[in-house]
Amino acid sequence: MTVLDRPDAPAGANPPPSRPDSDRSSLLGSVILGAGAIAMLAMLLGLVALAFVALLHDGGSGEDAIVSDLDISLSEFAIDGELSAPAGEVVLNVVNSGAIEHNLQVRELGLGSANLMSRGVDTLALGELSPGTYELFCSIAGHESSGMLADLVITDADEFAPAELGDEHAGLTAEQMDQLMIDSMLAFPAETEGLGNQILEPEILADGTKKFTLTAEVIPWEVAPGEIVEAWAYNGQVPGPRINVGVGDKVQVEFTNLTPMGSDIHWHGIHTPNDQDGVSPYTQDPVATGETYLYEFVAEDPAIGMYHAHLHSQTSVINGMFAAFQIGETPLPYGETISGVTIPEDVVPQFDKPLVLNDAGTIGLSLNGKSFPATEPIVIDEGEWGVIHYYNEGLTAHPMHLHQFPQLVFAKDGIPLDNPYWADTVNVAPGERYSVLFHAEDPGTWVYHCHILTHVERAEGMFGMVTALIVNPKEEG
Numbered sequence: 001m002t003v004l005d006r007p008d009a010p011a012g013a014n015p016p017p018s019r020p021d022s023d024r025s026s027l028l029g030s031v032i033l034g035a036g037a038i039a040m041l042a043m044l045l046g047l048v049a050l051a052f053v054a055l056l057h058d059g060g061s062g063e064d065a066i067v068s069d070l071d072i073s074l075s076e077f078a079i080d081g082e083l084s085a086p087a088g089e090v091v092l093n094v095v096n097s098g099a100i101e102h103n104l105q106v107r108e109l110g111l112g113s114a115n116l117m118s119r120g121v122d123t124l125a126l127g128e129l130s131p132g133t134y135e136l137f138c139s140i141a142g143h144e145s146s147g148m149l150a151d152l153v154i155t156d157a158d159e160f161a162p163a164e165l166g167d168e169h170a171g172l173t174a175e176q177m178d179q180l181m182i183d184s185m186l187a188f189p190a191e192t193e194g195l196g197n198q199i200l201e202p203e204i205l206a207d208g209t210k211k212f213t214l215t216a217e218v219i220p221w222e223v224a225p226g227e228i229v230e231a232w233a234y235n236g237q238v239p240g241p242r243i244n245v246g247v248g249d250k251v252q253v254e255f256t257n258l259t260p261m262g263s264d265i266h267w268h269g270i271h272t273p274n275d276q277d278g279v280s281p282y283t284q285d286p287v288a289t290g291e292t293y294l295y296e297f298v299a300e301d302p303a304i305g306m307y308h309a310h311l312h313s314q315t316s317v318i319n320g321m322f323a324a325f326q327i328g329e330t331p332l333p334y335g336e337t338i339s340g341v342t343i344p345e346d347v348v349p350q351f352d353k354p355l356v357l358n359d360a361g362t363i364g365l366s367l368n369g370k371s372f373p374a375t376e377p378i379v380i381d382e383g384e385w386g387v388i389h390y391y392n393e394g395l396t397a398h399p400m401h402l403h404q405f406p407q408l409v410f411a412k413d414g415i416p417l418d419n420p421y422w423a424d425t426v427n428v429a430p431g432e433r434y435s436v437l438f439h440a441e442d443p444g445t446w447v448y449h450c451h452i453l454t455h456v457e458r459a460e461g462m463f464g465m466v467t468a469l470i471v472n473p474k475e476e477g
């Protein structure tokens, strides 16, 4: 047995002393070493053979040998990934990185992947492609127009230089990319026309019934500075006006539908008699264009609810027909100590605000019907507490992240939690509501955003589901 000199062996290092059974163990060692050597030799031979086959193959097929494997990712609502290749065979490795179902179609070739659920994958062999631009899109209704459209650029094989950045950054210098992002961020907060979530005052009828009037129609809505979309709105607002009533109140809602299709109003998370559930044609007839319908129920239980259209919701709701509906108060965990933090017995939050999430339709990725930088900043004084109710009226979940201040989740869907918990990111799925309390202890501008990063940034800059919590410093003295 030989001990090889190792460069890092300490000076004067000696071979290990022989032990009585060293003969046997060294024999065993030799056998193992021998087997290892044979395996290594076999592997080397295999590699040489493979290289030889590869050489033969390359030599045989000449310039046609270019095969490009491109990774393409589908999400809400974008097609990203390697979108250029030299002329030759192209294979797309498609992954659905989004939360909802998508597919990938190549318009010019009439080829497409299967419909993929979240995290689903498929391989799409496009065959031999000549130079040109090929349109990629998702064929699920509404997805292409929401942004799932991209160009696959096939270049002459000898002109090809792979782009290091995505297509959306093509042609921009580093300075230009930085400047676009910075300019977009410094535009916050931007003034736009229209404000949602305004409290709707009822008419009080002789018997004390609170009567609310809602009219739905298609209106121009400034979702971002200068960006006017066709919103489907209640009373000219996105989100629609906020309705607050007390427990035990008799409620009437007179609904007039001026949208181009039948509608109804579902009271999401609100306890009502079956015939007031607002699900046409099961519980009522659709309210046709130009018609008025009266809803009537008693607000029996406390609720952090919503109201929205049910018929044609995939058009009307995501385009703006959604709003907050609150019954009574959801109790805070007064005086409780949660993970070492005690909520004051007498805590009075400075505000109680809805944050309605949407990601689709004409409104798109937005907070309270506005896309950054048109989103409204949330302003609070240093040392005060704030309450935010999240409502997700979109098609996918949004992890809502507030910088610096943990959020105490104290109610889910308006139901107070027995065990409230602190979280810095609260994931809100479609239809869900979470109510959170936070303590604004440190002054400054703290960003507050969805943590799906493509919901907040694109090459042209910051947009979508971002706002800021602005904590005003306490005045001295």
Ligand SMILES: [Cu+2]
Binding pocket: 397, 398, 399, 450, 451, 452, 455, 465
């Ligand atoms: Cu999001």
